[in-house]
Amino acid sequence: MKVAEPLIKPVITAGTVQQKVTASLGRRHRKERVFKGFGLAAVLASLALVLILFVNIFSKGLPAFWQSAITLDIYFDPQVVKISEKPVQAANESDNAFRQRDIEWQTEVGFINFNRLITDSLEKVLPDATQHRRDLQRLVTSGERFALRDMVVQDTSIIGQTRTLHLLTDANIDVWLKGNIDRSLPDTMQQLSPKMREWVQQLSEQGLIQNRFSFALFMNADSRSSLASAGLAGAFMGSLYMMLVVIILAVPMGVAAAIYLEEFAPKNRFTDFVEVNINNLAAVPSIVFGLLGASVFIGWFNLPMSAPIVGGLVLSLMTLPTVIIATRSTLKAIPPSIRQAALGLGASKMQAIFHHVLPLAIPGILTGAILGVAQALGEAAPLLLIGMKSFVAAVPGSPFDQSTALPVQIFLWQGNELRNFFEARTSAAIIVLLALMISLNALAIWLRKKYEKRW
Amino acid sequence: MSNISLIVLLLALMAIAYQVGMVRSRKVATINPGVRMHSRPQHYGMMVGLWAVLPAFFVLLIWAWFAPGVINTMVQASLPAEFATLDGNGMRIVMRRISNLAANFGIVADAADWELVAAEYMKQLQHSSTMLLTALMATLASAGLVISFYKIQPQLRARHQVERVVKVLLVLCSTVAVLTTVGIVLSMVGETMKFFSFIKPSDFFFGTTWNPRFSTTGVGEGSLTGSQGSFGLLPLLSGTMLVAFIALVVAIPLGLMVAIYLSEYAPAKFRATAKPVIEVLAGIPTIVYGFFALVTVGPFLTDFGAMLGLTIRATSALTAGVVMGIMIIPFISSLTDDIITQVPKTMRDGSLGLGATKSETILKVVLPAALPGIVGAVLLAASRAIGETMIVVLAAGNSPALTANPFEAVSTVTVTIVNQLTGDNDFASPQSLVAFALGLTLFVITLLLNVMALVIVRKYREQYE
Numbered sequence: 001m002k003v004a005e006p007l008i009k010p011v012i013t014a015g016t017v018q019q020k021v022t023a024s025l026g027r028r029h030r031k032e033r034v035f036k037g038f039g040l041a042a043v044l045a046s047l048a049l050v051l052i053l054f055v056n057i058f059s060k061g062l063p064a065f066w067q068s069a070i071t072l073d074i075y076f077d078p079q080v081v082k083i084s085e086k087p088v089q090a091a092n093e094s095d096n097a098f099r100q101r102d103i104e105w106q107t108e109v110g111f112i113n114f115n116r117l118i119t120d121s122l123e124k125v126l127p128d129a130t131q132h133r134r135d136l137q138r139l140v141t142s143g144e145r146f147a148l149r150d151m152v153v154q155d156t157s158i159i160g161q162t163r164t165l166h167l168l169t170d171a172n173i174d175v176w177l178k179g180n181i182d183r184s185l186p187d188t189m190q191q192l193s194p195k196m197r198e199w200v201q202q203l204s205e206q207g208l209i210q211n212r213f214s215f216a217l218f219m220n221a222d223s224r225s226s227l228a229s230a231g232l233a234g235a236f237m238g239s240l241y242m243m244l245v246v247i248i249l250a251v252p253m254g255v256a257a258a259i260y261l262e263e264f265a266p267k268n269r270f271t272d273f274v275e276v277n278i279n280n281l282a283a284v285p286s287i288v289f290g291l292l293g294a295s296v297f298i299g300w301f302n303l304p305m306s307a308p309i310v311g312g313l314v315l316s317l318m319t320l321p322t323v324i325i326a327t328r329s330t331l332k333a334i335p336p337s338i339r340q341a342a343l344g345l346g347a348s349k350m351q352a353i354f355h356h357v358l359p360l361a362i363p364g365i366l367t368g369a370i371l372g373v374a375q376a377l378g379e380a381a382p383l384l385l386i387g388m389k390s391f392v393a394a395v396p397g398s399p400f401d402q403s404t405a406l407p408v409q410i411f412l413w414q415g416n417e418l419r420n421f422f423e424a425r426t427s428a429a430i431i432v433l434l435a436l437m438i439s440l441n442a443l444a445i446w447l448r449k450k451y452e453k454r455w
Numbered sequence: 456m457s458n459i460s461l462i463v464l465l466l467a468l469m470a471i472a473y474q475v476g477m478v479r480s481r482k483v484a485t486i487n488p489g490v491r492m493h494s495r496p497q498h499y500g501m502m503v504g505l506w507a508v509l510p511a512f513f514v515l516l517i518w519a520w521f522a523p524g525v526i527n528t529m530v531q532a533s534l535p536a537e538f539a540t541l542d543g544n545g546m547r548i549v550m551r552r553i554s555n556l557a558a559n560f561g562i563v564a565d566a567a568d569w570e571l572v573a574a575e576y577m578k579q580l581q582h583s584s585t586m587l588l589t590a591l592m593a594t595l596a597s598a599g600l601v602i603s604f605y606k607i608q609p610q611l612r613a614r615h616q617v618e619r620v621v622k623v624l625l626v627l628c629s630t631v632a633v634l635t636t637v638g639i640v641l642s643m644v645g646e647t648m649k650f651f652s653f654i655k656p657s658d659f660f661f662g663t664t665w666n667p668r669f670s671t672t673g674v675g676e677g678s679l680t681g682s683q684g685s686f687g688l689l690p691l692l693s694g695t696m697l698v699a700f701i702a703l704v705v706a707i708p709l710g711l712m713v714a715i716y717l718s719e720y721a722p723a724k725f726r727a728t729a730k731p732v733i734e735v736l737a738g739i740p741t742i743v744y745g746f747f748a749l750v751t752v753g754p755f756l757t758d759f760g761a762m763l764g765l766t767i768r769a770t771s772a773l774t775a776g777v778v779m780g781i782m783i784i785p786f787i788s789s790l791t792d793d794i795i796t797q798v799p800k801t802m803r804d805g806s807l808g809l810g811a812t813k814s815e816t817i818l819k820v821v822l823p824a825a826l827p828g829i830v831g832a833v834l835l836a837a838s839r840a841i842g843e844t845m846i847v848v849l850a851a852g853n854s855p856a857l858t859a860n861p862f863e864a865v866s867t868v869t870v871t872i873v874n875q876l877t878g879d880n881d882f883a884s885p886q887s888l889v890a891f892a893l894g895l896t897l898f899v900i901t902l903l904l905n906v907m908a909l910v911i912v913r914k915y916r917e918q919y920e
Contacts, residue, residue, distance in 0.1 A: 021810070028812050035814035039716025042709050046733045046788075049781050053736075056751050057743070256628035264625065276909075278632045283835065283905040284898065285842020287869050288639060291894040294876060295642040317635045324632065350618040378740025381844035381869070385876050385890075407742045407845075414746050414849065423750060430743050441738060 057434070061427025067214035067228065068174045069166040070140060070203060072121045074148065076159045080116050083109055086156050109153055114145035118167065125208060126199055135196060139203075140167045143226030166212055171227040171421040173200055177209065180420045191420075217428060221395045222409065227418055232429055234395045238308050238388070238403030239377060245312025245399065246319055246376050251369045253316075254323025261324070262331040263353050282321035289318045290382030298386060305387035309399040314386060315376040322375060326368020330361045363451030367444045374440040378433065380407035406433045458519055461592065465512060469504040472600050476503030479607050487609050494614035502613040505620055506603035511592040518588050526580045533576055535569050553577055643898065646891035653885035654686050659892060662687020665855035665866070667875065667886050686889050688896065690857040694772065694865030698847055699840035701776025701861055702783055707833060709780075710787030717788070718795045719817055730789075737785040745849035748778035753850060765862060770852035773861040779846050783836045790835065794828030794915070795821060827915040834908035838901040844869040868893050 087105050089098040119136045123129060129136050144167045151158055172191040175181050177200065187194055203209040220231030257278075265271040293314035297303045303310050334357050342352035383389075388408050396403035404412065410429045416422040480499035484492050492499075527550060538549055549570075556574035607613070651659070668684035713733060717726050753769035756777070760767030767773060798821050806816040822829070852864020855871065872890045880886040 042712030
């Protein structure tokens with residue numbers, strides 16, 4: 001070895017060698033310490049990066065789980081909410097005819113000026129605001145009037161009654177109250193007019209504006225007209241449908257493929273080719289799968305754009321190699337003696353594998369499958385290419401409806417113009433996504449720990 | 456009846472047929488005392504189930520593939536003469552309206568009479584198509600069930616039949632991976648060829664300006680040639696390489712040192728906690744990194760640069776590269792870790808025995824021995840950096856200029872694919888098709904890197920096994 005070379009030069013006597021080595025020892029040990037220090041520094045730096053990343057996201061996102069809301073006594077004034085009787089299906093009426101009547105009635109309810117209910121009750125708490133009803137209306141985010149409408153549609157007996165409700169404030173008020181905008185900026189650069197700021201001040205002093213847990217974030221779909229009520233429900237359902245498709249398609253297919261390749265496939269050119277293929281596929285950039293989805297699933301098979309089914313198919317193809325590789329390594333780890341014992345007792349090869357090897361491999365397979373699903377859950381790039389980037393304001397009811405996905409929702413929100421509000425909201429969405437992924441990973445680790453067997 | 460409910464019915468039928476087959480085989484066994492049944496009752500059950508369901512399922516597949524086309528053609532043929540001769544988009548719009556009407560989606564008041572007639576006809580056809588399909592499937596299923604029911608005999612080799620079907624299924628599943636690759640290559644080559652019918656390949660591969668302009672017009676119209684932009688790959692490729700290079704500059708030293716420290720120095724306990732924590736970095740979705748780069752790292756780098764008197768844009772090659780480097784650290788560190796631990800202990804012991812310090816052993820013995828594997832790991836990391844999308848979409852600044860200045864905004868191949876396919880461009884215009892040419896380029900580059908890495912790693916493994 002190179003280090004030893006100077007030591008065996010015959011010209012130098014033992015004494016001088018020893019002197020030389022001793023003389024160099026200090027330097028060499030210093031070098032050793034420096035090297036080790038570099039190593040430790042690298043590890044600590046990496047750990048620090050993990051910490052910075054999480055602290056950064058959480059400190060930004062956690063406040064967004066609470067949102068400012070105005071507590072108001074809303075009087076469902078019969079003078080304002082003037083509607084005909086809610087239709088009831090007659091005995092001889094067809095479903096379609098009833099639905100038509102019901103929709104007509106709902107449209108009628110939709111024409112009611114629910115904003116008036118809100119401004120009326122705001123006036124009671126802000127007496128000086130009577131002349132500025134238009135401004136007053138802007139204190140509450142515009143989506144809340146639909147919440148009121150839905151309340152009436154659901155239960156018409158509410159008309160004439162008073163309900164105490166927590167209505168979300170406008171996004172800009174939330175920003176102002178949380179101090180996410182510099183309050184010392186001149187009026188021309190503020191989103192809120194001085195009058196509105198004064199009202200907000202009054203309301204918070206009365207304790208009517210409070211930070212409440214934001215159910216909107218979880219219950220609502222995305223919104224562009226009423227930013228404060230934009231939520232993750234649509235994206236969450238979209239992601240859920242996609243994960244279902246992945247679980248139904250990629251996991252069984254991947255396991256079957258792995259069983260064939262590991263247990264049955266003869267060693268020949270074709271199997272080699274398939275193997276190389278799978279290894280390569282695992283390293284193909286995800287966006288390429290998006291291109292495949294755009295041209296094959298949408299272009300050739302005419303599947304709907306933006307639908308979770310297409311996203312699920314694309315993500316399935318992407319996850320397939322992960323599942324195959326994980327399953328194969330699990331199968332490989334199961335000792336041949338199990339197979340031999342089964343075969344020796346007269347089981348067919350298929351029986352040996354399905355009755356004896358596979359049950360032992362299930363924990364490993366599940367772990368691999370869960371990790372694959374978690375990876376698919378966080379993937380955004382291929383989904384952009386199959387149209388999931390479009391704005392969808394409804395919660396999808398089936399995998400064929402238009403929808404978006406959690407990571408894509410993050411992408412959409414980070415681009416929103418109201419940065420002060422959506423930076424926090426985006427971080428909150430990231431926290432939700434990370435929480436889902438971490439629980440999936442924890443589940444995988446738990447499974448592995450619980451059922452892991454060393455042979 | 457929709458296809459999905461048919462499939463559910465088939466599954467239910469399969470469960471019933473399975474039971475029927477099992478019961479029958481037990482009956483047969485009691486009828487023929489003293490004769491050994493060839494297979495177990497479950498196999499007979501499975502066989503009957505397969506016979507009942509598989510033929511019907513194939514019919515369903517074929518039907519689902521062809522029936523909509525046949526119905527459409529028949530409806531088209533029935534249209535009034537002035538509409539039947541429409542072509543391309545016009546026809547597509549008409550057919551879309553008709554099929555919406557037939558599905559009760561459309562608003563009937565706005566529909567013309569001929570549309571209503573066609574929709575009614577389509578409804579009829581669809582109805583008879585489902586009836587026919589259901590009848591055919593029912594016949595096949597019951598025939599399969601009855602025939603296989605009476606075939607159950609002690610000497611029937613049911614297990615062999617079932618196992619053959621299962622094996623075919625397994626083979627089919629393992630070819631899906633190959634089909635995916637074939638699909639990727641074919642679809643991308645096809646669309647790329649279309650793109651090259653607009654733009655010369657040499658203009659694409661060696662062009663130095665990227666300015667695709669905007670197009671919503673159809674293909675082949677005179678107006679299009681005037682609005683054609685320049686599709687030069689080089690600025691995008693240079694941006695990609697610049698970002699990937701910065702990422703590797705960040706990730707290689709950190710990742711290597713992490714791997715060395717954790718595998719050679721760290722006490723087992725520290726290693727057991729630090730390693731998974733660092734690997735968390737690999738599991739974080741890239742969109743999260745993108746957001747982190749955009750709102751935290753970018754502004755930080757700008758302020759930092761200002762302190763040094765440099766102008767660093769918040770979204771620049773540097774921002775994207777640094778954050779991508781962070782993402783790649785665990786990738787390099789865990790691959791390198793595997794490789795370092797594979798270096799035989801005897802080599803280490805030999806060096807230590809000759810009086811070398813630990814760091815000397817690592818630098819002069821372990822690392823040279825592990826070098827090929829490390830190179831493979833770096834190549835894999837490079838391929839990942841080149842194909843990474845979300846970080847660069849958010850943080851690289853999206854400005855396709857040929858520059859080597861890391862403080863400037865750049866654009867990459869992946870960013871451009873996203874931009875070209877998610878805009879309002881017509882899908883058949885070169886502005887959209889170029890995405891596939893870019894995708895193919897990306898695919899080939901990463902494929903080469905991956906293959907090289909795999910070959911190197913495999914060679915290295917053989918060396919020590």
